[in-house]
Amino acid sequence: MRGLKDLAAALRRRLRPSLPPPGGEEVLQFIRDGHRFVWSPPEIRRQIQSHGINIVPADFYSNIPLIEDLETTFEGAPTRRPVYDKVFDAERIAAFLAGIAPFAAEFIPPDEGDEAACSSFFWKNSQFSWTDAMAYYCILRARKPKRVIEIGCGFSTLVADAALRMNGSGEIIAIEPFPRPFLPRIGTVSEIIRARVQDIPRARVLDLVGGADILFIDSTHTVKIGSDCLYLYLTVLPDVRSRLLVHSHDIFLPFGMPLDWARDRQIYWTEQYLLYAYLLQNPFARVVFGSTYATEFLAAQTLSLMGGKCPPGGGSLWFELNAGV
Structure with missing residues (x-):
């Protein structure tokens, strides 16, 4: 969720300048200590984790990729390859892009703003921008939804609010365990559910989604025991029977995840592989738009959509469920 991302970024900014990189004997001592702690009992590991640190094995079976594996991955290293492309139809995506483009001219947010005290969207925020924001606005203007469910809220909610106000109708139900201060002040937000989505009973989630036209997912991006991604993709979406347009964020299909995120930032998100x-x-789902796909393979159309307001790019993927309903 965005609150957790902000916390991680803040910790990195705060800790990195004051901590010189380790070396020499310090590294060797850490390795010795690591071998002791990696198999320590749960109560010790829980204490370590409470300080934002995990010590896990690094071997053939590790779910965290080894740095040497990143250098030889079939996804493409150093030049990435579109190896996950079987769900993309270029003609369908181009037609969808053409259908939402007429609304792009009216979306003119400022470049700058204050993330701590904003009341409307601006391009140079740290969370949701580029083609992701433009497409979201245009899609809501084109589809004119009565209800939008956002799982993971923040600057995307400001975009949705702007579109719904232009539509003259529509509500946002926000599911966000760590809401930003501005979220309760957004006029089109009718309800804020301060909880992790996987902690909300499935029947309640299905009821909310069943009454929605748009489901916007910005999750933890993790495939692990009990994660929101498992809950949504494996227990919720398969039981949706109504027509629904779904968004997933930080999805870079048809490419793999950015290798430098894993190598340099220790971000090991795997949601997009489960989604693929x-x-x-x-037969009940079809991809209609992707920011990464459009930027790479429909460059002229995407540049036209952006109209010089902000560079193209991003990680939104849109797919439609039950289009024949």
Whole structure:
């Protein structure tokens, strides 16, 4: 969620300048200590984790990629390759992009703003921008939804609010365990559910989603025991029977995840691989737009959509469920 991302970024900014990189005997001592602690009992590991640190094995079976594996991955290193492309239809995506483009001219947010005290969207925020923001605005203007469910809220909610106000109708139900201060002040937000989505009973989530036109997902991006991604893609979406347009964020399909995120930032998000498996040969789901795909393979159309207001790019993926309903 955005609150957790902000916390991680703040910790990195605060700690990195004051802590010189370790070396020599310090590294060797850490390795010795690591071998002791990696198999320590749960109560010790819980204490370590409470300080924002995990000590896990690094071997053939590790779910965290080894740095040497990143250098030889079939996804492409150093030049990435579109190896996950079977769910993309260029003609469909180009037609979808053409359908939302007429609304782009009216979306003119400022470049700058104050993340701590903003009341409307601006391009140079740290969370949600580029083609992601432009497409979201245009999609809501084109579809004119009565209800938008956002799982993970923040600057995307400001974009949705601007579009719904232009539409003259529509509500946002926000599911966000760590809401930003401005969230309760957004006029089109009718309800804020301060909880992790996986802690909300499935029947309640299905009821909310069943009454929505748009489901906007910005999750933890993790595939692990009990994660929000498992809950949504494996227990919620398969039981949706109504027509629904779904968004997932920080998805870089048809490419793999950015290798430098894992190598340099220790971000090991795997949501997009679960999502790709969910979409493959799924007769009830079809991809209609992707920011990464459009930027790479429909460059002229995407540049036209952006109109020089902000560079193209981003990680939004949009797919439609039950389009024939």
